[in-house]
Amino acid sequence: MKKKLWIWLSLLLVIPGFLIVTSCAKKAVKPDITQEDEAAKLAAEKAKQEEIARQRALDEKRRQLDEKRLKEEAAMRKIIAARNLFMNEDIYFDFDRSDLKPETQKILKGKAKWLRNNFGESVIIEGHCDERGTNEYNLALGDRRAQSAKNFLIDLGIAESRLTTISYGEERPADPRHNEDAWSKNRRDHFVLE
Amino acid sequence: MLNKSVIKIIFICLIATVFFLIESAECRTEYDYIDINNPFIRKIPIAVPVFKSISGSGGEKFLSQEASNLLSKSLEFTGYFKIIDRDAYLVDPEKLDIIVSNINFKNWTGIGAELLITGSLFLKDNIIEMELRLYDTFKGLLIVGKRYKGVVNNQRKMIHRFCGEVIYKLTGNRGIFDSKIAFVSTSSRNKNIYLCEFDGRNPEQLTYNKSIVLSPAWSSDAKWIAYTSYAKGKPDLYIKHLKDKHGAIVAKKGINITPAWVPGKFSLAATLSFSGNSEIYLLTGTGKIIKKLTNNWGIDVSPTFSPDGDKMAFVSNRSGSPQIYIMDLDSGQVKRLTFQGRYNTCPNWSPRGDKIAYSGMGNGQINIYTIDVDGESPALQLTHDAGNNESPTWSPDGSLIAFSSTREGPCRIYVMTAYGTDQRCLLALPGEQTDPEWSPRVIDN
Amino acid sequence: MKAKFLISTFRERLRKINLNLLMKESMFAPSYLFRGTGNDPLTLFLPFAVSLVCHAIFFAILIYFPIHTPYNKKLLHSVINVSMVTLPAQGSASGPAGEIELKSKIQSTQPKKARVPKIPSKTSSNADQSRSKTVYVATKKGRKIKESLKKKTFKPSKVVKNAITRIEKQVEDSRPNPVIEAINRLKTKVGSSEARDIGAKGEGLTGQGGNIPGGALTTGYLALKPIDIYKAEIPYHIEKNWAFSEQLSGGHTDLVAVVVIKIMQNGEIKDIWFEKKSGDSYFDESAFKAVKKSDPLPELPKEYLKPYYNIGLIFTPSGLKKGHD
Known part of the structure; x- marks a missing residue:
């Protein structure tokens, strides 16, 4: 690698040398060009070449640093995305149910993985219900929904101390409309990182 | 033997006939029955005329109006009563009698009122004195009568206390007025x-x-x-x-x-x-x-x-x-x-x-x-x-x-x-x- | 609910049945006796003769005391038929002539219009109609009320009329088409026993429609007597004035009180007495007040010749349930 670089550098020096020689040959017709001038010119040329080379090396270095930073940034973004996904991906329930459906369990497995990779994080599991049914019962049902997610995560090896539950019953709907579409969005567990 | 039995038979027949006749005669005084099972009015019709103002001053009259309206409303709230519209009264509100001996109960039964509450109100120096009476119009009887005295601000409390008395007399329960x-x-x-x-x-x-x-x-x-x-x-x-x-x-x-x-x-x-x-x-x-x-x-x-x-x-x-x-x-x-x-x-x-x-x-x-x-x-x-x-x-x-x-x-x-x-x-x-x-x-x- | 009353009527019926049995015994007992002693044709003739005499007496009584023949509630209901379309003219001595179009009225919304047979005097029904509307209003304002009732309009300025229409409305609201309902009620009660009765009597009834029969009849002919129509109207008049709060009774719907009233020719209620009290003083009082408020009732029909008419009113709050089911 380095050798190649040197070859390149020497080539860079030699080729312009030839060019200068040829141009000088032409100029040699001119009688006023002296040997000293020639030598001075050559020296200047050389310095210039060196300067350029250094510049390039610097550029290269900068580029490499940039690349590295970008990579790091991408990784960071990925981490943040994972974190956001963890917080934003709710799990949903059927009416008056608190059992976890297969797709829900898949989501929870993902969350467990994330929690395993992020030792420091603790999570609050919020249990919610749709507006149907009565407030009091829904408070208990929301609690149960949060509990069932919590228990599932514990089974997947997450320390209980990292998991807290809060039931909001029907007090905090995600979708305030009064139809099945909204209700199905409201029967959920929401995950909040402390 | 035969004769005896014949006599026996005739005797029995006679007794039977007599019984039958008696039964028929009895029925002379009997009567038909019909079913009455669907009360149209499912509340107690009650009349609550505006309380009598003793001195007749403006403030007193205003309070009388207010108090009697509150009494009507509070009683109506219980769901037990149908307050008879004051416009249907046969008695001139100015000449309202409030004491049992003076009341012509026919005036009240005539408009269907089964209960009547009369009241009088006396106001002096921001102190009101109220006398409230509940009557059974059909029997012409005073069921309960109370006198209340207090500052004007307590009028509501006084009225509600009397409402409690009314409900207590009717149901044996003090009701809801202080809840x-x-x-x-x-x-x-x-x-x-x-x-x-x-x-x-x-x-x-x-x-x-x-x-x-x-x-x-x-x-x-x-x-x-x-x-x-x-x-x-x-x-x-x-x-x-x-x-x-x-x-x-x-x-x-x-x-x-x-x-x-x-x-x-x-x-x-x-x-x-x-x-x-x-x-x-x-x-x-x-x-x-x-x-x-x-x-x-x-x-x-x-x-x-x-x-x-x-x-x-x-x-x-x-x-x-x-x-x-x-x-x-x-x-x-x-x-x-x-x-x-x-x-x-x-x-x-x-x-x-x-x-x-x-x-x-x-x-x-x-x-x-x-x-x-x-x-x-x-x-x-x-x-x-x-x-x-x-x-x-x-x-x-x-x-x-x-x-x-x-x-x-x-x-x-x-x-x-x-x-x-x-x-x-x-x-x-x-x-x-x-x-x-x-x-x-x-x-x- | 009505169990107690039913028991009492049942007891009464039993007594009557016993009597009949007694008679039957008197007729058949001899045959047993004779069977024991021998088969003399003469001895067989004797019970026959006795039986004949008994029958004769029985029918004589029936004919002589048609009005006072004992009949109980059930029999009474069984002979009232309200589902007919028209009433053929009656040939019976006291029966009125005329047609009643009850069924068509049943479907119409104005129960009070239900035409009552064209009794010559035509007073009773009309009189009671106007009277029935003035529940809350006595003589003084009578005229005004009638007006507002006729118009049935809402004039905010005239509070009096307002109030009255409201009262009227409430009365109607609380139980729409009361007469119709009363009639329907009768109809359903009659319905079941009707067929049986027709079968038993086998006469006096035609296929299309039936008759409102004379109240006093148990057998034989059927006649519509004005007093029966009068009787059928009474529940409406009393119920209209009956104020009873289910709320106050504590939801007891198994109360029964029997009030007997004596109605004079002019409709005045002369006597009121309790044949049976329910035990719930509020209920009993409400029944008593309902009767008091209904005084005077419509005049007795002119055809009713006796000076007064007694009738037992069986008060039960069973109708309340219908209100909000």
Whole structure:
């Protein structure tokens, strides 16, 4: 690698040398060009070449640093995305149910993985219900929904101390409309990182 | 032998004929029967003429008008009475007689009034003196008469005290006139507890949380109130003295919800889920656990006690759907009460002890039902096709039920009789009102 | 609910049946006796003769005391038939002539218009109609009320009329078409026993429609007597004035009180007495007040010749349930 670089550098020096020689040959017709001038010119040329080379090396270095930073940034973004996904991906329930459906369990497995990779994080599991049914019962049902997610995560090896539950019953709907579409969005567990 | 028998036969025949004749003669005085089984008027028609002003001054007249109107309204609120329109009176209001010896009761029976309340009012130096009398117009008898004296500001209290007398004479119960209703309202943007009088008047805010406050519950001396609040971020139980504002907090892991006071005791039941499952516990008034009442894998929530405190009804989904169960607190035996429908919650035990009101879901609607505690007759549906109706609560005399309903869009508090008649909105406040809880009689207020 | 009353009527019936049995015994007992002693044709003839005499007496009594023949509630109902379309003219001595179009009225909304047979005097029905409307209003304002009732309009300025229409409305609201209902009620009660009765009597009834028979009849001919129409109207008049709060009674719907009233020719209620009290003083009082408020009732029909008419009113709050089911 380095050798190649040197070859390149020497080539860079030699080729312009030839060019200068040829141009000088032409100029040699001119009688006023002296040997000293020639030598001075050559020296200047050389310095210039060196300067350029250094510049390039610097550029290269900068580029490499940039690349590295970008990579790091991408990784960071990925981490943040994972974190956001963890917080934003709710799990949903059927009416008056608190059992976890297969797709829900898949989501929870993902969350467990994330929690395993992020030792420091603790999570609050919020249990919610749709507006149907009565407030009091829904408070208990929301609690149960949060509990069932919590228990599932514990089974997947997450320390209980990292998991807290809060039931909001029907007090905090995600979708305030009064139809099945909204209700199905409201029967959920929401995950909040402390 | 033969002759004898013939004589015997003839004798018998004769006796028979005589009996028959007597029977016929008897029937001469008998009469037909017809069935009368459908009263058209399902309330007691009562006349409440404007009270007589003793001095006749303007202020006095105004107060008389106000007092008699309040009396009419308060009596009407109970659902027992039909107030006869004053325009139908045969008696000149200026020449109203208020004492039994002067009253011509025919004037009142003639317009269908079965009861009559007369009153007189005397105002002097901001002190009013009222004499109020309740008459049976058909018998021409004074049922009860009272004299009240106090500052003008206490007029409302005086009138309500007399209403209490009237109801007491008719039902043997003091009624609702000194009771209050606690409820949850979003008038201040956040859910907070408010109190108002039995008829929805004078609403006042009780809690000033910036979170969510739910499920108010009165102690049976009406001095304490327990409720659920998210003030600390999760549903905790607050037990507060209404006047002194001191109290206790139960803030265990999980939910701490649906308090219900044990009648006559400084202890209450509530649902706690610190064990990982929601169970009903018996707590002291200071928030210490006395014992666990339910023990079941399912949800157990919303306790309510029989008036004698021996039994507790609650909601459990142990059968797969929320239903109401009754637990005998001595034996711990649990019996399922509701079998109609798949979603029956919010039980509230009548102060009379015989019925439980609850809200049940059917055909996508939630309605109020009452059911006999013995569970032997089918539940009676009290609300029909009028939004969702939840959280029934009995008045202290068991004659009325307050509940929340979305019949007019936003959720508001409504009142009806124990038979579902006379459904009306209790009060109109901004925001939504839910979770009404009728207090016992407030003795010292 | 009505169990107690039914028991009492049943007891009464039993007594009557016993009597009949007694008679039968008297007729058949001899045959047993004779069977024991031998088969003399003469001895057989004797019971026959006795039986004949008895029958003769029996029918004689029937003919002589048609009005006072004992009949009980059930029999009474069984002979009232309200589902007919028209009433053929009656040939019976006291029966009125005329047609009644009850069925068509049943479908119409104005129960009070239900035409009552064209009794010559035509007073009773009309008189009671106007009277029935003035429940809350006595003589003084009578005229005004009638007006407002006729117009049935809402003039906000005239509060009096307002109030009255409201009262009227409430009365109607609380139980729409009361007469119709009363009639229907009768009809259903009669319905079941009707067929049996027709079968038993086998005469006097035509296929299309039936008759309102004379109240006093148990057998034989059927006649519509004005007093029966009068009787059928009474529940409406009393119930209209009956104020009873289910709420106040504590939801007891198994109360029964029997009030007997003596109605004079002019409709005045002369005597009111309880044959049976329910035990619930509020209920009993409400029944008593209902009768008091209904005084005077419509005049007795002119054809009714006796100076007064006694009738037992069986008060039960069973109709309340219908109100909000």
